[in-house]
Amino acid sequence: MSNGRASQRPSALKTGFAPWLFLGVGTILCLLAVDVAPWLKEYPENWVIPLSDGITAAASWFVDNFKWAFRGISWLLNWPMWGVQSVLQWLPWPLTIAFFAIFAHRYGSFRLALFTSLALGYMAVVGYWSESMNTLALVTLSVPLSISIGLALGIVAFKSERTDRVIQPTLDLMQTIPAFAYLIPILFLFGFGPVVGLISSAIFAIPPMVRNTILGLKQVPPAVLESGIMSGCTPRQRFWQVELPTALPQIMIGVNQSTMAALSMVIIAAIIGGFDDIGWEVLSTMRKAQFGNSLLAGMVIALLAMILDRLSWALANQQNVPNRPRDSLISRYKHSFIALAAFIVITILAQLLPAFATYPDAWVFYPADSLNEFVNYIVRNYWSVMESIKNNTLFFIMLPLRNGLSVAINPFTWGFEVTPVMIWGYAIATTLLTLWLYLRKSWRHATGAAVFALFLFFGTTGTPWPVFIGITTLVAYQAGGRRVALFAFFSMAFMLINGLWHPVMLSVYLCGTAVLLSIILGGLIGIWAAHNDTVSSIIRPINDTLQTMPQFVLLIPVLMLFRVGEFSALLAVIAYAIVPPIRYFEHGLRSVPTEIVEAARQMGCTPRQMLFEVKLPLALPVIMLGLNQAIMYGLGMLVIAAMVGTQGLGQQIFLALGKADMGRGIVTGLSMALVAMVADRILQAYSRKRQEALGL
């Protein structure tokens, strides 16, 4: 970080310390003035400019005038939807399993076929076959829809620079606005019912497809393009026979990501659509606190996600096998023949034996009750341990970060009262620490410590908003220059003016706490995995599974053990947001150039010095990207976690959804997206800067 302290300090005032000094003075003035001017702490209600009302009005006008067109689309989509559902329900269950297994074997391996059969078998055994097939029907329809739209948009964006300039920021928005927020307008336009799930998941799954299409087409090597031109391709031939096939592997990755996005959205949509599918099953049992049941149903979702992921991944990575004319017809179409044979045999069997047509109820093994009892047993016996983990985290980490030490410390939590002497002691200690850091390290360390001490004392929600805005804008400016700073400033102003400051701060606090803990825990695991191949090979499939799992499945085990509450939400967010830090820490540390590591070892670095002096500084840009991802994941999970009772933006979105308040939903969703984008821009800019400085 500091390249020669001596050279840095004299010019520190010029290089960015001066604004911090101003801000520090401003902060102190602000804190002193809070008693006389309470608006500094709490943005007054009557200053709120209700943008959402205008949006609601405009949106209702739009809905009233154009609803017929969208309802028409709904009506049209109803038919294929009905068709696919009927087919999947009609197909004898052993036949569906056979088809999946044959497909898995054709494009993947025997192991994949086995896994697919077992996973589908589970769905039949626990008696969720019909629900699973309904969910599958939605995915089967929405994926081709979003893939074709995404591919077309990607091609257009690749061909026309102007379209690209419109599409890229739209994709950014689509991927950062929580899906719940745009469920509201979709509901109004398309009406209720399963088709809404189809449409919203198709929309949600478009962005990854567009991005990968553009990326793939841009990555076609120039020599391949030129060789196409020199072969005398017409522009059309060049595109269809050279560019598109060369880009295909990347495009197939888009198909994989699209499929996963569609599945996770189908399940979210079930929350509002509420028809007879597996997402609804999870949600309704969760609401009734039948956690054993929801775990069994949640497993179905997780398995479905894994099957779709592995299958589309196998499809994306299939090695093109040359078609040899000398191969016999049978060996060329082996899998098709087997599938046909399975079809004939099982259909006939299904006519004779009803057990082949529908999985008999008598064979269902549904251990929900025993699961519930098992959980109860654990909770009963380890109640005190779990309570103490929960309470300690709440009292010593969450409350201070949310409300500040000034509020968090009371006889009930910490066992004593905050006295004025303690406050003065805290202030003096902080000042001394800051001074020491300034003299011994650099102004950056000192500033960081001062800001942290401030937040710790007042909490995210207790810090006066002008101070918060000032600090964030300044950080944005120093990391990314004027444009990032302006973006951050106006984003925060938008939230403030719309009266969302308090929920935003609650979200920032919860997400921030989760990300902080994820970084610490994930960082440690990542460092361990980077130095130990066994750990790495154990961690990797766990990470993969956590990431393929539709987010709200993660809620189930947490709720089983810790019940509804902020602590459960925190754990769920961590479970999802911890994956990127683990991955990026490991990747960053492992990709430090070998010759640098060897040089350091040759100079006699101890393992600890190697880590802290060599590897971590060099891996920092990559780690920052991991942090960025963790924030995105955390915010995404926050909305889901709001279902189990957290406050903040997620809760606001659910309120809007409940009241069908379009304006509020959109403004809140946009605020959430803006929080994500501000964090993203700042971290990306910083990471880029470091990367350039390191010459990587």
Place this chain on the structure above:
Amino acid sequence: MGDPASSIVKLACRNIWKVYGDNPGQYFNTNQDHVSDPAATLEKIIQGNHIPAAADVSFDVHEGEIFVIMGLSGSGKSTMVRCLSRLVEPTAGEIILGDIDLLKANDEELIEIRRHKMGMVFQSFGLLPHLSVLDNVAFPLKIQNIGEAERRRKAAEMIELVGLSGREDAFPRQLSGGQQQRVGIARSLAVEPELWFLDEPFSALDPLIRRQMQDEFVRLQTMLHKTIVFITHDFLEALKLADRIAIMKDGQVVQIGTPAEIVLNPATSYVAEFTSDVPLVRVITCGSIMVPATQDLDHSIIARPDTTLEELLPGFSGRVEPIPVVSDDELVGMVTPADVLQALAESEAKASQK
């Protein structure tokens, strides 16, 4: 001189400019065929923050000749070959291929020209990853809508020619670099082009493979007699393969000549830096030092005009009389041991002066 190529000009490149920047057209008068004062124009271009990748480049490529453009990275050699194939649009100048004005051809004509008259080999191969070796080679034929049987036959023939028979069903990623470039060569020859562009074809290969491929290339050319524009940054490769070499620096041609001319008479100190380490015996040919035959000669040992001194010298072991130089079964001159010594001494002296 001992130039094996005919004197028919196949490809004429006249005053080609390629300028990169915001408005490169401003430096060129559209009514005029070529720039009247190249040096002044170049000065203006650089002053105006534009980048001249090729500046007033002119040369002729004769039919059946291997014309090598040699230069270091950034010298404009890659831009030049792309101008010749119109992968890059020249800013000004004229390119004549046979009787076609290449820069006036419209898109459809250009596609036709590329389909039938040109072939190109790329440094990074440019193979289509989704097609097998056979389909890659057949690709130029496929896009001309030539029937499957015909294109398989033709492609197989080309694969045989480059010595890859048996690997038809492999995919590019399964091949080594040398093998991939053989596919690239086969593909570029599949349409039997008159004009063959090779853009640093061997630069991405290991030294040993590179030498094999160079020998292979020479073997192919003795069979095919294509008109070739060959780009390289390797001076020794240029000497080995070229009938004539153009040396480029900063977008300009510094010198054009046969390998011997360039080594014996480097035009500038820049060229001399390349030539200084070249063993002269490898470059000087009998054609350049022979004298008219004045006596009856012993034909037990004969030389051709393009025989290098390195190849000739063993012939003088145990022999003092001149060696006859024969071209197309006709006596064209002779070389005496004294001539050889004198030539070496002279050029050595010249080289040390530079």
